[in-house]
Amino acid sequence: MKKIIHIDMDAFYASVEQRDRPELRGKPVAVAKDTARNVITTASYEARRYGVRSALSVAKAKRLCPRLILVPPRFEVYKQVSAQIHEIFHRYTDLVEPLSLDEAYLDVTDSPCGKTATQIAREIRAAIRSELGLTASAGVSFNKFLAKIASDLRKPDGLSRILPKDALAFLDALPVESFFGVGPATAKKMHALGISNGKDLRERSREELTEHFGKTGAWFYEIVRGNDPREVEAHRERVSLGVEDTFRQDLVGAEACAEELRLIAKELDRRLFRANFSGYTLTLKIKFADFTQMTRSRTRDTVFAEAEDLFRTAKNLLETHLPEGKPVRLLGITVSHAAPVIPGEKTAKPRSRDDESQLLLPLDGNENLLKKVCRSS
Numbered sequence: 001m002k003k004i005i006h007i008d009m010d011a012f013y014a015s016v017e018q019r020d021r022p023e024l025r026g027k028p029v030a031v032a033k034d035t036a037r038n039v040i041t042t043a044s045y046e047a048r049r050y051g052v053r054s055a056l057s058v059a060k061a062k063r064l065c066p067r068l069i070l071v072p073p074r075f076e077v078y079k080q081v082s083a084q085i086h087e088i089f090h091r092y093t094d095l096v097e098p099l100s101l102d103e104a105y106l107d108v109t110d111s112p113c114g115k116t117a118t119q120i121a122r123e124i125r126a127a128i129r130s131e132l133g134l135t136a137s138a139g140v141s142f143n144k145f146l147a148k149i150a151s152d153l154r155k156p157d158g159l160s161r162i163l164p165k166d167a168l169a170f171l172d173a174l175p176v177e178s179f180f181g182v183g184p185a186t187a188k189k190m191h192a193l194g195i196s197n198g199k200d201l202r203e204r205s206r207e208e209l210t211e212h213f214g215k216t217g218a219w220f221y222e223i224v225r226g227n228d229p230r231e232v233e234a235h236r237e238r239v240s241l242g243v244e245d246t247f248r249q250d251l252v253g254a255e256a257c258a259e260e261l262r263l264i265a266k267e268l269d270r271r272l273f274r275a276n277f278s279g280y281t282l283t284l285k286i287k288f289a290d291f292t293q294m295t296r297s298r299t300r301d302t303v304f305a306e307a308e309d310l311f312r313t314a315k316n317l318l319e320t321h322l323p324e325g326k327p328v329r330l331l332g333i334t335v336s337h338a339a340p341v342i343p344g345e346k347t348a349k350p351r352s353r354d355d356e357s358q359l360l361l362p363l364d365g366n367e368n369l370l371k372k373v374c375r376s377s
């Protein structure tokens with residue numbers, strides 16, 4: 001049986017601001033640039049009492065809480081603090097998988113320190129408090145899914161564990177909305193099938209669940225039995241993420257290329273989200289029928305993260321640099337120059353939780369697309 005800890009900092013960006021600026025303590029604080037177009041990245045617990053949450057627009061947050069203090073984000077500082085938190089984790093194990101700047105899984109099954117997972121979680125929380133002046137919540141269990149759920153049970157500043165002997169009873173009572181991979185659409189479908197909690201879910205056969213939910217159905221079947229085989233994957237820093245496509249027939253002209261670029265941008269957007277990655281540089285790659293190739297890049301001070309944005313930038317590079325009349329056999333878009341994933345910076349469409357369920361689903365195949373996904377590091 002594995003021993004997994006999920007650590008989640010409490011209101012991370014806002015807590016760092018309150019730590020560094022004592023005048024903000026005890027006050028409703030939200031981290032966001034103060035313009036109507038922006039969204040809240042993190043709200044302090046004082047602000048959450050008014051209903052201010054991350055991903056809410058600044059305008060709406062101000063309406064909910066007129067006294068709200070907006071603080072511009074300092075991502076460099078958050079990154080530094082995140083590195084300090086990771087230094088603490090690595091005192092116990094090198095099997096650390098970050099989910100974002102303020103969240104990580106630790107596999108302490110074979111930790112050389114000889115302590116129990118709960119002891120380790122306790123010590124990590126204490127170190128974060130005393131050395132960094134911040135609070136974290138921790139969940140301890142025997143797989144990732146349950147550890148993550150556990151860290152949320154006594155948030156903020158709490159520690160919970162779900163032991164193997166208690167797991168099934170715990171899962172029985174868990175609303176379907178809390179299962180990893182269940183977004184609003186799936187939840188609705190489950191309710192229509194009379195499945196509202198783990199107990200209902202466990203009563204359904206693998207066949208039935210697969211029939212209704214495809215591959216994710218098989219995942220639900222396992223997870224509701226406490227089986228989550230996902231390993232904690234120690235951090236391999238991703239440097240870039242790209243999608244490229246070779247065409248069956250060469251494309252001629254910017255217009256034909258743009259059509260394909262739109263599809264590539266859409267797929268790249270999905271992969272960026274799945275990988276929790278974004279970057280400040282976009283590179284367009286064009287390979288010609290004669291096998292020569294060119295790349296053109298654009299770097300800017302906001303991240304590339306949305307399909308439309310990726311498409312427009314790539315199209316712009318294409319229109320500027322594509323030699324006239326030269327047949328194109330391959331197009332690719334890559335995002336690099338990694339940035340921390342910042343919910344508030346991704347303006348455009350909000351990501352629904354159903355996007356998460358795609359983590360588990362096969363790509364619905366646009367046949368011509370995605371022959372190759374480049375992943376360099």
Ligand SMILES: [Mg+2]
Nearest residue numbers: 008009010102
């Ligand atoms: Mg957090």
